[in-house]
Amino acid sequence: MLLPTIVHLDADAFFVSCELALKPELRGTKCAVGGRERGIISSASYEARACGVYTPMPTARALKVCPDLILLPHTSGLYGKVSRQMFDRCETLTPLVQRNSIDEGYLDLGPCGFHTPAEIEARIRALQQRLWDDLRIPVSFGIAANKLVAQIASKLRKPRGFVVVPPGTEAEFLAPLPVGKLPGVGAKTEAALGERHGIRLVRDLTAKNESELKAIFGPGWREMLAVARGQDDRAVETERDDAKSYSQQETFARDVAEFPEIERVAKGMVDELLPKIRADGKRVRTMTVKIRYPDFTQEAHGRSLESATDLEAPFYPLVAPLLQAAWKKRRPLRLVSVRFSGVEDGSAQLEMFAQTDEKRRRLAGVLDKLNDRGRSRVVRHGHQLGGKEGG
Numbered sequence: 031m032l033l034p035t036i037v038h039l040d041a042d043a044f045f046v047s048c049e050l051a052l053k054p055e056l057r058g059t060k061c062a063v064g065g066r067e068r069g070i071i072s073s074a075s076y077e078a079r080a081c082g083v084y085t086p087m088p089t090a091r092a093l094k095v096c097p098d099l100i101l102l103p104h105t106s107g108l109y110g111k112v113s114r115q116m117f118d119r120c121e122t123l124t125p126l127v128q129r130n131s132i133d134e135g136y137l138d139l140g141p142c143g144f145h146t147p148a149e150i151e152a153r154i155r156a157l158q159q160r161l162w163d164d165l166r167i168p169v170s171f172g173i174a175a176n177k178l179v180a181q182i183a184s185k186l187r188k189p190r191g192f193v194v195v196p197p198g199t200e201a202e203f204l205a206p207l208p209v210g211k212l213p214g215v216g217a218k219t220e221a222a223l224g225e226r227h228g229i230r231l232v233r234d235l236t237a238k239n240e241s242e243l244k245a246i247f248g249p250g251w252r253e254m255l256a257v258a259r260g261q262d263d264r265a266v267e268t269e270r271d272d273a274k275s276y277s278q279q280e281t282f283a284r285d286v287a288e289f290p291e292i293e294r295v296a297k298g299m300v301d302e303l304l305p306k307i308r309a310d311g312k313r314v315r316t317m318t319v320k321i322r323y324p325d326f327t328q329e330a331h332g333r334s335l336e337s338a339t340d341l342e343a344p345f346y347p348l349v350a351p352l353l354q355a356a357w358k359k360r361r362p363l364r365l366v367s368v369r370f371s372g373v374e375d376g377s378a379q380l381e382m383f384a385q386t387d388e389k390r391r392r393l394a395g396v397l398d399k400l401n402d403r404g405r406s407r408v409v410r411h412g413h414q415l416g417g418k419e420g421g
């Protein structure tokens with residue numbers, strides 16, 4: 031029997047819930063976490079939301095629409111601590127926990143040996159109750175056969191939602207939902223789909239034929255259709271996997287079509303990431319660049335060095351060829367990202383070029399410190415240290 035083994039959990043009004051756990055007398059009030067002076071609301075209670083407060087909203091406006099709003103300042107360190115306590119409890123259930131953000135993540139119950147959907151439901155209900163009993167944090171859960179559907183399900187009946195989608199019923203489950211519930215369909219896209227193409231519910235989308243979908247979504251139409259049918263085969267990536275890479279991405283304010291601009295941004299990410307890798311005492315071997323078009327189709331290309339390094343120079347010559355390989359369609363881009371993986375401990379490694387590398391590393395370390403002190407980035411490590419490659 032196919033089991034719904036993928037769980038998405040999403041804490042409800044997380045920052046506010048953390049504050050309410052410490053100040054239970056405020057439960058049931060219109061309250062929000064946010065800065066007062068020129069600040070924005072970063073989390074609002076459901077009572078405040080009913081009054082028209084949402085996130086992110088300028089605090090001044092929130093106080094206008096909801097004059098009796100109780101404004102709570104950010105408590106430094108609190109949310110991260112509660113987040114760790116929340117995910118630690120999840121890890122008592124399964125080792126496969128993906129911490130997506132401070133208050134949101136996935137569990138894969140595959141290795142737990144459950145035999146029936148009822149067993150899974152009971153265990154997740156117990157976890158939901160435990161998070162409330164121990165931490166006073168309300169959390170919504172979506173349980174399904176894949177990440178995409180579990181995530182949509184968890185957001186459907188907040189707060190303290192609990193939605194199970196039996197495997198095989200994904201398309202049926204999504205069909206009656208507004209198309210805006212699908213990831214990647216923002217408010218503007220949702221409005222445009224409704225006005226121009228009569229697509230309001232997910233079922234209106236899946237009812238379109240191939241040529242209609244092509245006309246509406248362009249080359250990304252297959253991905254869009256797969257999403258609307260609830261198809262997804264992404265794996266839950268555990269914390270350990272995450273720790274094994276360093277990445278950075280940039281979403282352009284406008285779509286960019288000039289190669290030098292894209293290359294400059296990608297090289298800037300190399301300059302940002304390697305100092306972090308050095309600071310962690312790590313070395314990396316593989317660089318992957320990813321580009322994304324406005325229709326969410328994306329392409330990635332990577333290459334590995336012969337040995338791991340913590341220097342910029344060996345990666346610089348790879349940036350342009352990898353971008354060229356990924357950017358085949360030559361259409362304007364929305365996003366570019368750089369990721370380093372194949373992480374090794376710096377200390378554990380012996381290499382032939384240890385001496386030259388050591389000099390470069392010392393110099394790079396000095397530059398990192400200079401940059402940390404807030405001086406403008408006068409020197410780009412890679413450009414300065416380039417010359418000969420260290421291996």
Ligand SMILES: [Mg+2]
Binds near residue numbers: 040041044134
């Ligand atoms: Mg949340």
